[in-house]
Amino acid sequence: MKLIVRPMLLMTVFFSLAFMTSAFADEQPEPDFAADAMKSPGNPPTIPHAVKPDQDGEACNTCHRTGLKNAPPTSHPERLNCTSCHVQGEVKKEKKTAPKGKKK
Amino acid sequence: MELTRRDFIKASAAAAAFAAVGVSVARPKGAEAAETGITWGKAPCRYCGVGCCVLVGVKGGKIVATKGDPAGPVNKGLNCIKGYFLSKALYGKGRLTTPLIRKGNKMVEASWDEALTLIASKYKEAIAAHGPDSVAMYGSGQWTIHEGYTASKLMKGGIGTNNLEPNARLCMASAVVGFMNTFGSDEPMGCYDDLDLGDTYILWGANMAEAHPVLFSRLIDNKLKHPGVKLIDIATRKTRTTKMADEYIAMKPHGDLAAVNAIIHVILRDKLYDESFIKQHVNFKRGKENAPYGLKDKEVFNETPADIKNLTFDEYKELMKQFTPQWGEKISGIPAKKIEELARIYSDKSRKVNSLWTMGVNQHARGVWVNNLIYNLHLLTGKICKPGENPLSLTGQPSACGTAREVGTFAHRLPADMVVMNEAHRKKTAEIWGIDPAKISAKVGLHTMEMFRAIDRGELKCIWIQCTNPFQSLPNVSRLRKAAEARKAFIVVSDIYPTKSTEVADVILPSASWVEKEGVFGNTERRTQQWFKMIEPPGQAKADTWQLIEFAKRMGLGHLFPYSEKGFYKEMWEEYRKFTIGVGKDLAPYEAYAKVRGLRWPVKPDGKETRWRYTETDDPYVKKGEGVKFYKAPGNKVNAWFRPYEPPAESPDKEYPFWFCTGRLLEHWHTGTMTGRVPELKRAVPGATIEMHPEDAKRIGIKNRDMVRITSRRGTIVLPAEINGRSTPEKGSVFTTFFDETKLINELCIDAFDPLSKEPDFKKCAVKIKKA
Numbered sequence A: 001m002k003l004i005v006r007p008m009l010l011m012t013v014f015f016s017l018a019f020m021t022s023a024f025a026d027e028q029p030e031p032d033f034a035a036d037a038m039k040s041p042g043n044p045p046t047i048p049h050a051v052k053p054d055q056d057g058e059a060c061n062t063c064h065r066t067g068l069k070n071a072p073p074t075s076h077p078e079r080l081n082c083t084s085c086h087v088q089g090e091v092k093k094e095k096k097t098a099p100k101g102k103k104k
Numbered sequence B: 001m002e003l004t005r006r007d008f009i010k011a012s013a014a015a016a017a018f019a020a021v022g023v024s025v026a027r028p029k030g031a032e033a034a035e036t037g038i039t040w041g042k043a044p045c046r047y048c049g050v051g052c053c054v055l056v057g058v059k060g061g062k063i064v065a066t067k068g069d070p071a072g073p074v075n076k077g078l079n080c081i082k083g084y085f086l087s088k089a090l091y092g093k094g095r096l097t098t099p100l101i102r103k104g105n106k107m108v109e110a111s112w113d114e115a116l117t118l119i120a121s122k123y124k125e126a127i128a129a130h131g132p133d134s135v136a137m138y139g140s141g142q143w144t145i146h147e148g149y150t151a152s153k154l155m156k157g158g159i160g161t162n163n164l165e166p167n168a169r170l171c172m173a174s175a176v177v178g179f180m181n182t183f184g185s186d187e188p189m190g191c192y193d194d195l196d197l198g199d200t201y202i203l204w205g206a207n208m209a210e211a212h213p214v215l216f217s218r219l220i221d222n223k224l225k226h227p228g229v230k231l232i233d234i235a236t237r238k239t240r241t242t243k244m245a246d247e248y249i250a251m252k253p254h255g256d257l258a259a260v261n262a263i264i265h266v267i268l269r270d271k272l273y274d275e276s277f278i279k280q281h282v283n284f285k286r287g288k289e290n291a292p293y294g295l296k297d298k299e300v301f302n303e304t305p306a307d308i309k310n311l312t313f314d315e316y317k318e319l320m321k322q323f324t325p326q327w328g329e330k331i332s333g334i335p336a337k338k339i340e341e342l343a344r345i346y347s348d349k350s351r352k353v354n355s356l357w358t359m360g361v362n363q364h365a366r367g368v369w370v371n372n373l374i375y376n377l378h379l380l381t382g383k384i385c386k387p388g389e390n391p392l393s394l395t396g397q398p399s400a401c402g403t404a405r406e407v408g409t410f411a412h413r414l415p416a417d418m419v420v421m422n423e424a425h426r427k428k429t430a431e432i433w434g435i436d437p438a439k440i441s442a443k444v445g446l447h448t449m450e451m452f453r454a455i456d457r458g459e460l461k462c463i464w465i466q467c468t469n470p471f472q473s474l475p476n477v478s479r480l481r482k483a484a485e486a487r488k489a490f491i492v493v494s495d496i497y498p499t500k501s502t503e504v505a506d507v508i509l510p511s512a513s514w515v516e517k518e519g520v521f522g523n524t525e526r527r528t529q530q531w532f533k534m535i536e537p538p539g540q541a542k543a544d545t546w547q548l549i550e551f552a553k554r555m556g557l558g559h560l561f562p563y564s565e566k567g568f569y570k571e572m573w574e575e576y577r578k579f580t581i582g583v584g585k586d587l588a589p590y591e592a593y594a595k596v597r598g599l600r601w602p603v604k605p606d607g608k609e610t611r612w613r614y615t616e617t618d619d620p621y622v623k624k625g626e627g628v629k630f631y632k633a634p635g636n637k638v639n640a641w642f643r644p645y646e647p648p649a650e651s652p653d654k655e656y657p658f659w660f661c662t663g664r665l666l667e668h669w670h671t672g673t674m675t676g677r678v679p680e681l682k683r684a685v686p687g688a689t690i691e692m693h694p695e696d697a698k699r700i701g702i703k704n705r706d707m708v709r710i711t712s713r714r715g716t717i718v719l720p721a722e723i724n725g726r727s728t729p730e731k732g733s734v735f736t737t738f739f740d741e742t743k744l745i746n747e748l749c750i751d752a753f754d755p756l757s758k759e760p761d762f763k764k765c766a767v768k769i770k771k772a
Helices: A002-020 A033-039 A057-064 B002-021 B112-130 B145-159 B173-183 B193-197 B213-225 B240-244 B256-269 B275-281 B313-320 B325-332 B336-347 B367-381 B400-408 B423-433 B448-456 B477-485 B544-554 B568-580 B590-595 B679-684 B694-700
Strands: B039-044 B053-059 B062-068 B100-103 B106-109 B135-139 B164-166 B200-204 B230-235 B247-250 B282-286 B309-311 B353-357 B391-393 B462-466 B490-495 B507-510 B519-522 B527-531 B638-642 B658-663 B690-692 B707-711 B716-723 B733-737 B765-771
Touching: A033 B039, A033 B053, B039 B527, B100 B112, B112 B135, B112 B462, B112 B490, B112 B507, B112 B544, B135 B145, B135 B448, B145 B164, B145 B400, B145 B423, B145 B519, B145 B544, B145 B568, B164 B400, B173 B367, B173 B391, B173 B638, B193 B213, B200 B336, B213 B240, B230 B240, B230 B336, B256 B313, B256 B325, B256 B336, B256 B367, B275 B282, B275 B367, B282 B313, B309 B313, B313 B638, B325 B336, B336 B367, B353 B367, B367 B391, B367 B638, B400 B519, B423 B568, B448 B477, B462 B544, B527 B590, B568 B590, B690 B694, B690 B707, B694 B716, B694 B765
Parallel strands: B135 B164, B135 B462, B200 B230, B200 B353, B230 B247, B282 B638, B353 B391, B462 B490, B490 B507, B658 B733, B690 B716
Antiparallel strands: B039 B053, B053 B062, B100 B106, B100 B507, B282 B309, B519 B527, B658 B765, B690 B733, B707 B716, B707 B765
16 A cells, blocks of 8 residues: 555645646635745755765765764665755865865 | 557656655755845846756845755756856846947946837838848847847837847757758656656767756666666767766767768668668658858759659668678778668667767768757657657757747748748738738848848848847857957847947847846747746846837837737737647647746647657657657658768868867856956856867977967867867867857858758868967
8 A cells, every 4th residue: 555655645735736736826825935935945955065076876875874974864865966056155174075176 | 669658657656746846955054044034036047058957036126046946847946156146147247228329439327218219220221122021130049038039029010020130040950941841849858757758868069067067967867766777978079978978989070970870881781770760750751962062142042842752761771781780880980890880779678878968979071960860860760759768959159949949039030940032931920910911021031140241241231130249159250250349230239238349339239138028938848938027127228128128119110019018928929829829839828928937849738748749659640549640740750860971161271280179168158258257257267278189289389378379261269278178179170169249250260051951060170280
């Protein structure tokens, strides 16, 4: 049963959104963008340390899954394309790993 | 059809149940306090063709925040790193704020009236001396629908030339021709929902993880939730997409043309096709072959009805016998065993198969042919027009679909799939525009590649470029830059920052961007999204529509734009909308878009959108009981084309032994004029590098970060080597990006193009590599 529930749930999210957005203006409620903005969890934090050019999500998760070495634990360890949302910010100087090769 | 319909109803019922529950999102503490005094509005993202929904927060006349829109069906609150720093694209250093006119080698500040009067006098002078085909306009897939519509009406209906092109010629033209000659109508039957509902995704040379990151996240979500989902990455280099794929299949450049033919061979040989679908829906055709590569100026190649031969299914099968898997392996590098396997995956009745592609297929000397062949895979197996089971051509600009394709800002197109060559189409257009049909020329204008060559030849006297950067982005760009620098034409550039194109301009006009004006974009999945103006543009910057209409007035063509100031956007929309009604491309009234996060056309009379075209389950043009109906194709039958293998324009040889491929990466967009001014993105990737295979590098004695000289027959450039970095090209090939304005990569690229779409091949030419 579980096998069916999960895919259905995913489908429903998109289908429900699609249905919610598909009637002409007079039938549509006025949108409340401020309320929608409140629902956003905010933008992802930048990365304050060097990132290797071939870094992948599994590498990030060795620390960020559990909070090893004071790394903030991630709420979404299943998303593995980390750098598609988190860009490298300014690198803290005191970090002993030199930001060599931070480019790309 | 039974299965499709049941799936659809099941999913819809579940959706209704879920909608009642609602979605709750956790909020960080203190967020509300920080957001007081902010006015929020909605807009689609400014960058790529995905069309992510964004919420824009404005305070004191400035954008203070942008967020991925949780109510946005495209991205469900997610953005990519470009999207998260979206507002910084407007607030970068060096915004153009005043018109500038060239005085010798200097650009001198001018008033709008001076600049526009000068432009009008130059255009009038050229038209008087050489006729309307001596002037041109070059726009963009980043034009809003209103901007493209204004340009089309002005050039085609007013000035009387079809010399109007979008930069989408460089990215989507092959897809357009593929849609038109297969289905008789542009743009996909499927939509993004297929990324959630399918179970097999075959990527043909598309690095989605970097070029379409949010769609890739949707795909990965599907994969995480459904262990059976399979992602197959067929490509010429290992990328971030490869890392997340179930399987990587290395392919030689240009190998897709052979590989797809060989897969089709197996499907036919082993009778893996869906015979009843073919009988009902498919005609077989053979087109014109031995096509040229566009390398000579004014080379003409067309596929006229006289060149097209009808084939029976048996004749088609006979012709396809030559493309064995062994032959496919030899040319594509994909093992024959894999080709057999792929044929079985494509025809597996228990699998919902989707093909995804973008520039790898489109920027291809035979791009239309590969588009045709991918459609053949889906048509032969009947895996099309079903939820979760479709071919999907991904686009790269926010309104390549909405503006360049739907409004039709190409040299041969008119709105809603119409063309200038067709008398009835010109007549219908003239009627809606309120002009004499004779005013619209039946002669196809200069396509992009010829347009810029015509400057070099001295044939094109005036060109106005808006919203794009051709003097960085065109192939073999040094020829074109030299012509511009020699002042062979009068060049006007409207943009928001100084670029490689403003550098060669005679007049530079400062433009308003994104939410500094009102607008509408259309994305990859036929979704039309509207936004309102939220902030003032800086200085004297003005919307591109305003610039064009003020110019039109000075050309004596002001009557073409009789809209009121207050009702401008709605009035123009309702006029444009007339083209779309009743032809399967129906758009909704303007107000409807203000309230929703876009609608996918054709919008039904009851205001509902269409997710899957050509199906009775969803498309209002298909009656109950008709199942699938390709109602835009002649006789309701689509074309499966026989397209043989023909080699690329240039291949590696002794002197130039490496393949050279160019493309995008995650952090930067197009020529980097916006993303290059966002500090976070610039810091992440400050400049272009050359990616090489480690064994190739070792053989030549190149270490990571060594400076490398790359030379083609057209140009030479020095870049730092990147070895074992983010991506690794296959042996014998190198890859770089084209965003870096300090490195004009396109000087190296060959200006060969597809004979049908006239889209250049940025992915393949030959270079030599030396340590610098």
